[in-house]
Structures are given as C-alpha cells and as structure tokens.
Amino acid sequence: MAASLLPHLSNTEFEETYRKCSELIKTLPKGKAWRTEHVVQYQGFWLNTTSALKGVLLVQDHFKARATDIILSAFMKCGTTWLRSLMFATANRYRFDLSTHPLLKTGPHDCFPMLDSYIYQGDSITHLELLPSPRLFASHMALDLFPKSVLASGCKFVYICRDPKDVLISKWHFMNKLRVKELAPLTLPEAYELFCQGVSEFGPFWDHVLGYWKASLELPDKILFLKYEDMKREPSVHLKRLAEFMGQPFSMEEEKKGLVEEILKLCSFENLSNLEVNKAGIQHFSDQLVIENRHFFRKGQIGDWENHLTEEMKNRIDRITEQKLKGSGLTLGASPLHNCSSWE
Ligand code: PAP
Numbered sequence: 001m002a003a004s005l006l007p008h009l010s011n012t013e014f015e016e017t018y019r020k021c022s023e024l025i026k027t028l029p030k031g032k033a034w035r036t037e038h039v040v041q042y043q044g045f046w047l048n049t050t051s052a053l054k055g056v057l058l059v060q061d062h063f064k065a066r067a068t069d070i071i072l073s074a075f076m077k078c079g080t081t082w083l084r085s086l087m088f089a090t091a092n093r094y095r096f097d098l099s100t101h102p103l104l105k106t107g108p109h110d111c112f113p114m115l116d117s118y119i120y121q122g123d124s125i126t127h128l129e130l131l132p133s134p135r136l137f138a139s140h141m142a143l144d145l146f147p148k149s150v151l152a153s154g155c156k157f158v159y160i161c162r163d164p165k166d167v168l169i170s171k172w173h174f175m176n177k178l179r180v181k182e183l184a185p186l187t188l189p190e191a192y193e194l195f196c197q198g199v200s201e202f203g204p205f206w207d208h209v210l211g212y213w214k215a216s217l218e219l220p221d222k223i224l225f226l227k228y229e230d231m232k233r234e235p236s237v238h239l240k241r242l243a244e245f246m247g248q249p250f251s252m253e254e255e256k257k258g259l260v261e262e263i264l265k266l267c268s269f270e271n272l273s274n275l276e277v278n279k280a281g282i283q284h285f286s287d288q289l290v291i292e293n294r295h296f297f298r299k300g301q302i303g304d305w306e307n308h309l310t311e312e313m314k315n316r317i318d319r320i321t322e323q324k325l326k327g328s329g330l331t332l333g334a335s336p337l338h339n340c341s342s343w344e
Helices: 012-027 052-062 080-091 126-130 148-152 164-178 188-197 205-218 228-233 235-245 252-257 259-266 269-273 276-280 311-325
Strands: 030-032 038-042 045-048 070-074 136-139 156-161 223-227 282-284 290-292
Touching: 012 038, 012 052, 030 188, 038 052, 045 052, 070 080, 080 136, 080 156, 080 228, 080 235, 080 259, 080 269, 156 205, 156 228, 156 235, 164 188, 164 205, 164 311, 188 311, 205 223, 205 311, 223 228, 223 235, 228 235, 235 259, 252 259, 259 269, 269 276
Parallel strands: 070 136, 070 156, 156 223
Antiparallel strands: 030 038, 038 045, 282 290
C-alpha cells in the first residue's frame, strides 16, 4: 500500500522528536548540500535538514521493527528503484498476475514506504504499525544510524552497492534536477570534491557501504549484500538469491515456467522507464520534495562515469576506495565471476 494512502494519526507523541531535531540543527557541523543549501553531520553521516535528519530521528525514537520486516537499504543512486520493484514483484508473486501487475500502473517508489526522509509526510510514522506483516521498507540510512533494536528484532536487510564513480555521476545528475531554484546548478568538479570528502547526503559513501558489508559478514542470514554490477551481469542468479533470502525461494516449477525471467523483464530498466506512470507520474515524498518518476530512470548502465570523469578524477576515487576498503575483503564494481561477493 502506498505510504500516502495510510491513515495519518496524531503527531503529539512525535513533538519531542521534532523539538530535538530543531535544536540539533543549530548545533551540528554543517556542510554544503547537493540539493539544498546545507547538510548537517549527525552521528558521522551527512543528512539534509529539510527531511532526512527528521526521518532518522523519528526512526531512532519511534520505529519498532518486527522479525518479519525486510528493509531494502542503499546509498543514493545504487539501485533502490530496481531492487524495490524486484522485491515487491517477488514477494507478491502469488497475488498479482504479471500482465495486470500494479508495477505497470504504480511508480516503484509507491510499492512500499521509505522509512526515513519521506515517510512522515508532516505528521507521524505510527501508521507503519498498521501495515500487515511481512512489511517491506526502503531506506538510505547507514546501518549505524538505525537503533540497535532494529537488528535485534531479527529483521532482515537487503543492501545494494555500486561503483562509487557511477554513483557520483548518477547522483550529480539527479540532484541537479531536484536542486532548489534559488541555488546555481552544482558543477561536476564541486560535486566530485564534496563526494571525495564524504560530504554527500547519507554519506560518506564508503562508510555507508562498509557498515553494511561488515555486518553482512557477521550476520549473513540477516543482511544480503548485493552489487548493482553483479545484478546487471547475472540478474537471474541474484534474483534467485534474493527470493531465497526473503524466505520465498522460486520453486523448480516456477523456474521451469520462466517466472524468474518474467519478473526480471517486468522490472527491467527498459520496461519500467517506458511505462506511462514512470514517464509522466510524480512521487510526493514530502511537502518540500515532489519528484517526477522519470528522474529515477536515467541510463541504467555500468561505467557512464567514463563519459564524465578525467583520468585524474577516476584515479583519486579509486585510491580513496582502495584505502577505505583495505582489509575489509570488499571490492567495488563487478565481483570476479564464480566468486561473487560473499554468496558462494
Ligand atoms: P534513488 O537513490 O534516488 O532511489 P536509485 O534507484 O538507487 O535512486 O538509483 C538510480 C539509478 O538506477 C539510475 O542510474 P543512472 O543515473 O546511472 O542511470 C537509474 O537509471 C538506475 N535504474 C533505475 N531503474 C533501474 C532498473 N530497473 N534497472 C537498472 N537500473 C535502474
């Protein structure tokens, strides 16, 4: 059910969190934002002050996870739109016929709610309690920002990451489309510098990825770590892993019927980006943030950074990646074939 259709309850019990948010904004370190003017650094991560900080505080103070919840998490522009459609189509494959599937008429971001940033729509997050189990959520929050009670509940996370060079380019394009009109467009050298310094909404990128990576090594049955590049290269292998992780593995019969391929086709970039709802529809995240669905679909390719970054820019990002991930066992970009991240 779309978050916007859920009943809105009273916001009185959230007033303390809202008050805390207004106080915190005045005291936290400030950085330059990509869409608005400022981001603030809260518990090591940069958050915009118009929605994300409030969303994170609401989750920290009020979100009660259930063991059956599955949270799709990612840094911005790593594949949330794609994974969200795949998870929704997989989880609901007994309910909907593919030819009349809700995804054909509903933008992927309306399939299940974003926990942070956008969910509260100006009042509360209590309406999440009304969702039946198993609940699916999406989030851009770093794992460390979730209260300990969330992992302790036994819920699961699906995490997707992507080559940071493609993330930078994708995010730069996206944020300029949403950038507030009073501000001049963000140039690529500016975005690049901020990204390398880690000053990027929900970032630093590398800390975000490492938090989930390390936790996925400790709790492999609770955190599934995916890579955009692996998904592009072997989508059916990874969709089957995803279904199994979600506790709904494809049966032999479903595989023989070609259901895996049909879901992949439904959720493909080519299919979703050409649907009327994704060409002309809008997504109302909050009063300040209304996004045209088409902005979530740009190229959907690996390596578009080559069209934008100089050799020097590429080398610096690769160097930072190498330094940050050293000793973690994680490499970004496609995994070597037959040795895909942690799944064998
Ligand atoms: P979000 O953080 O705003 O939710 P997210 O969906 O994670 O964005 O990432 C958007 C990227 O995924 C875009 O990449 P690009 O800018 O390099 O093109 C978008 O095109 C790509 N994308 C969206 N849908 C799909 C899909 N079905 N398959 C593959 N890539 C997709």
